[in-house]
Amino acid sequence: MNDLLKKLVSGLDQNPPLTEEQFHTILRDIPVNFPSDYLAYMKEFNGGEGVIGENGRYVRFWPFQELLEANEDYAVDKFAPGLFFIGSDGGDTAIGLKKEEGFFIEVPFIGMSDEEAVERGGTFTDLLIFLSR
Structure with missing residues (x-):
């Protein structure tokens, strides 16, 4: 993990990591x-929550083992089949990825659709930089 990424997530309350086997088993199903x-x-951190950077936004990145269930609970495949959620801003906005393009997005939970997704970065570091402003 690069130094900038570590700095950007340093203020988050992190979750206990999964074992390598648990991680790869879950990854295979996503x-x-x-x-x-x-x-x-x-x-390394298995998600976390808090404020990104000194003046950034509040986020909650869901633990890896909760990703599939959270996407099912929000009916993402039904309302926005091209997206996959990884967390939220703790309010009305989901944070995720466009599955095919692989870039990070934000989209409102209410009225979610592939078309409503707004690109926020091609890498996780890019997303965190955006959220830190």
């Missing part, structure tokens, strides 16, 4: 090709 910096973050 229909997304995640950027490598997101996978590095999840391997």
